[in-house]
Amino acid sequence: MWQRLLRGVCSISCKPIAQRWFTKQIRLASSDIRNIGIMAHIDAGKTTTTERMLFYSGYIKRMGDIDAGNTVMDYLDSERARGITVQSAAISFNWDDCLINLIDTPGHVDFTIEVERSLRVLDGAVAVFDASRGVEAQTRTVWRQANRNNVPRIAFLNKMDKEGANFAASVKSIQSQLKAKTLLLQVPLVKEDQFCGVLDLINMKKIEWDMNMTVSNSGGRDFVHNALQPNDNEWSLCMKARESVIEQLAELYDEVANEWLDGPTAGEVKLFPAEILKTWIRKATIDNHVVPVLCGTSLKNIGVQPLLDAVVNFLPHPTDIIHPFMNYYSNNLVAMAFKIIHDKRYGALVFVRVYSGKLKAKSKLYNPNKSCRESVSSVLAVYADEYQEVGEIPQGSIGIVCGLKQTVTGDTIVESESAYGEAKLKAEKHHDDRNTDSSPAVLAAVPIPEPVFFRSILADSMKYEEPLEKALAMISREDPSIGVKANDHGGFLLCGMGELHLDIVVDRIRKELGIKALIGEVRVAYREIPTCRTTVEETFERNIQGRKHDVAVSLQVNPVDENRIISDVKSFGTTTGVSPQALQAAAIGIHQECQRGSRYGFPIMGAKMKLLGLTVKRNCPLGLVTSAAAKCTRTALLQADCQLVEPVMNIEVTTTESQLSPILAELTKRHATIKDVYTTDQITTISASAAVAEIKDFASALRSVTSGNVDLHLQVSGYQNVPQERQHEIENSLSGGISYS
Numbered sequence: 053m054w055q056r057l058l059r060g061v062c063s064i065s066c067k068p069i070a071q072r073w074f075t076k077q078i079r080l081a082s083s084d085i086r087n088i089g090i091m092a093h094i095d096a097g098k099t100t101t102t103e104r105m106l107f108y109s110g111y112i113k114r115m116g117d118i119d120a121g122n123t124v125m126d127y128l129d130s131e132r133a134r135g136i137t138v139q140s141a142a143i144s145f146n147w148d149d150c151l152i153n154l155i156d157t158p159g160h161v162d163f164t165i166e167v168e169r170s171l172r173v174l175d176g177a178v179a180v181f182d183a184s185r186g187v188e189a190q191t192r193t194v195w196r197q198a199n200r201n202n203v204p205r206i207a208f209l210n211k212m213d214k215e216g217a218n219f220a221a222s223v224k225s226i227q228s229q230l231k232a233k234t235l236l237l238q239v240p241l242v243k244e245d246q247f248c249g250v251l252d253l254i255n256m257k258k259i260e261w262d263m264n265m266t267v268s269n270s271g272g273r274d275f276v277h278n279a280l281q282p283n284d285n286e287w288s289l290c291m292k293a294r295e296s297v298i299e300q301l302a303e304l305y306d307e308v309a310n311e312w313l314d315g316p317t318a319g320e321v322k323l324f325p326a327e328i329l330k331t332w333i334r335k336a337t338i339d340n341h342v343v344p345v346l347c348g349t350s351l352k353n354i355g356v357q358p359l360l361d362a363v364v365n366f367l368p369h370p371t372d373i374i375h376p377f378m379n380y381y382s383n384n385l386v387a388m389a390f391k392i393i394h395d396k397r398y399g400a401l402v403f404v405r406v407y408s409g410k411l412k413a414k415s416k417l418y419n420p421n422k423s424c425r426e427s428v429s430s431v432l433a434v435y436a437d438e439y440q441e442v443g444e445i446p447q448g449s450i451g452i453v454c455g456l457k458q459t460v461t462g463d464t465i466v467e468s469e470s471a472y473g474e475a476k477l478k479a480e481k482h483h484d485d486r487n488t489d490s491s492p493a494v495l496a497a498v499p500i501p502e503p504v505f506f507r508s509i510l511a512d513s514m515k516y517e518e519p520l521e522k523a524l525a526m527i528s529r530e531d532p533s534i535g536v537k538a539n540d541h542g543g544f545l546l547c548g549m550g551e552l553h554l555d556i557v558v559d560r561i562r563k564e565l566g567i568k569a570l571i572g573e574v575r576v577a578y579r580e581i582p583t584c585r586t587t588v589e590e591t592f593e594r595n596i597q598g599r600k601h602d603v604a605v606s607l608q609v610n611p612v613d614e615n616r617i618i619s620d621v622k623s624f625g626t627t628t629g630v631s632p633q634a635l636q637a638a639a640i641g642i643h644q645e646c647q648r649g650s651r652y653g654f655p656i657m658g659a660k661m662k663l664l665g666l667t668v669k670r671n672c673p674l675g676l677v678t679s680a681a682a683k684c685t686r687t688a689l690l691q692a693d694c695q696l697v698e699p700v701m702n703i704e705v706t707t708t709e710s711q712l713s714p715i716l717a718e719l720t721k722r723h724a725t726i727k728d729v730y731t732t733d734q735i736t737t738i739s740a741s742a743a744v745a746e747i748k749d750f751a752s753a754l755r756s757v758t759s760g761n762v763d764l765h766l767q768v769s770g771y772q773n774v775p776q777e778r779q780h781e782i783e784n785s786l787s788g789g790i791s792y793s
């Protein structure tokens with residue numbers, strides 16, 4: 053990718069346009085900015101839709117083709133090869149005098165953390181659906197994520213050209229499965245059994261594309277829109293549908309009801325001016341009361357321009373949504389780093405959302421999460437894999453900051469340490485929860501679930517050791533859901549959320565960064581949990597340079613019902629008077645030993661590690677405190693009789709009824725528990741759960757037994773004890789060491 057970034061592989065160079073737009077961006081008011089995401093199930097057409105948006109906005113001169121692997125938005129080699137979006141690519145373009153900062157989010161379940169991070173910084177989203185499938189498994193996940201983050205949404209029913217596309221059924225599935233109140237703003241226009249445009253209910257217009265022109269020369273730029281007339285066939289249908297929109301709004305807001313009752317009429321027909329209607333649709337969308345629904349086919353270039361109009365008209369601008377922390381900073385700078393990628397020329401590119409103030413080039417900033425100062429060298433606006441230096445990122449917008457050394461994804465960045473101090477004081481006056489980990493004056497980070505897969509990675513020769521270490525540090529800074537740990541074989545363990553997640557990292561290391569490395573097979577991240585409470589007291593003696601040092605440690609291990617370790621190491625009782633540095637050194641020893649595991653060598657979880665006592669003489673080396681605490685932890689964990697547990701996944705398979713038998717057979721073979729099987733709208737859904745170890749190659753097995761006519765959604769649901777017979781298998785495979793390929 054790095055060579056690609058330098059060369060600027062995009063076949064289209066748009067620097068002059070970019071320059072004009074980015075200069076304009078600085079003068080923009082917040083109300084002219086839309087920070088939006090595109091979210092959906094894999095393959096619904098997010099990337100194709102985005103490419104069309106760029107094309108119609110004039111940003112690119114030729115549309116990319118996802119199937120030919122030459123889109124602007126999917127720009128990593130691994131993305132182009134696989135035809136899927138892996139990293140969220142952010143991009144800015146203009147539509148109707150507004151600056152749209154758009155983030156294309158990945159659809160695969162392994163990258164849901166990436167989606168969550170994007171949702172934090174967005175003000176609104178376009179949810180893209182495949183109109184022949186309606187709501188799909190991953191849509192439900194991203195929808196829940198958007199609900200959690202209160203992100204207002206527009207639904208775009210894409211692929212209306214496909215055989216089996218069904219507007220009404222898709223809307224029904226949004227209502228029933230996502231429990232969303234849909235507001236239909238368009239009706240599909242079909243001629244000679246072909247989808248060719250939309251009936252716009254707000255403006256009462258027929259918008260029609262010439263199917264012979266769309267795919268070839270015009271690329272869908274040319275379309276005709278005519279006002280609907282009372283003698284048109286579609287008139288009464290559209291009037292009824294428009295009335296239903298107004299009624300839905302009237303149920304929400306009394307003012308709409310009054311306006312509707314008292315407003316002007318033309319003969320028998322009650323009028324409700326389009327501009328007023330738009331204002332109320334916008335309000336209902338931002339209040340998260342309704343989800344406006346539009347339709348089209350991005351591949352055939354129909355319906356994308358009205359979608360862009362809807363983004364500008366109905367999705368919120370940055371100042372529509374006031375986040376509580378903004379009140380503490382007045383007009384001082386506060387921003388959030390939501391993504392990091394590395395570039396050879398600029399180094400770490402930190403994508404930020406500026407909530408208040410301006411983020412200027414050559415300025416000094418403060419990072420309260422890392423308690424450190426940072427220097428900004430330059431500030432960039434982004435065009436997929438091309439960047440344009442700009443002087444500042446204005447309030448409410450998204451851009452890239454260069455020069456930051458310690459900031460990682462999820463950190464808050466503010467103007468200065470003193471500005472943060474003032475904000476923290478103000479925030480604490482309003483909150484009694486001073487004991488929580490993070491101050492209300494910083495933005496809450498995205499929680500990262502426990503990784504369920506890992507694989508070993510070892511440099512092929514000494515020449516690649518340092519580059520590999522640097523590459524892994526860089527990748528885990530970019531994506532904190534990738535864990536990197538040194539293993540006992542001189543290499544590293546790479547932990548991630550799924551097989552694809554780890555495959556992508558390995559691809560980047562080998563192909564994009566050119567590092568020769570030996571890679572172990574993908575393994576399940578088992579864990580060990582203590583089964584009983586133990587208390588251990590031990591004293592350690594060492595002679596160091598003729599001086600005798602001893603450290604006494606007393607530690608208790610308590611089983612707890614949580615998928616993590618709770619470390620209780622603080623100054624109390626017999627630890628009173630022990631220096632904070634010694635307590636910290638003991639905490640490190642306990643943590644390190646928990647990571648090493650006990651009987652099986654897998655990290656511990658479900659344990660509260662309580663330091664009951666620590667006796668340390670003056671001048672005792674801190675390293676000795678760490679190893680004493682580690683040894684005491686080892687003894688305590690052995691006595692706590694740790695049990696091996698494994699991650700379990702919820703499985704959701706959607707298919708047609710005819711494919712049910714082979715799928716159920718595959719699930720039974722893998723000892724899955726079938727929870728439910730139901731059919732709605734001719735789509736059969738099977739929900740089940742199984743151990744991750746049992747379903748490692750489930751996706752490819754499913755594809756082969758159903759000829760690809762299946763949709764699979766997996767999500768980690770928890771942990772369960774490993775059955776006795778498999779425990780032996782695991783022990784045997786572990787004693788065989790790591791096999792690299």
Ligand SMILES: Nc1nc2c(ncn2[C@@H]2O[C@H](COP(=O)(O)OP(=O)(O)OP(=O)(O)O)[C@@H](O)[C@H]2O)c(=O)[nH]1
Pocket residue numbers: 092093094095096097098099100101118119135136137138157158159160210211212213214348349350351352
């Ligand atoms: N028939 C039809 N196919 C479409 C349409 N839009 C996209 N496609 C096809 O659907 C497939 C997936 O499109 P993408 O744009 O990559 O979908 P995506 O949602 O970005 O997929 P991920 O990045 O993998 O999450 C490609 O083969 C597209 O050509 C459409 O309107 N009609």
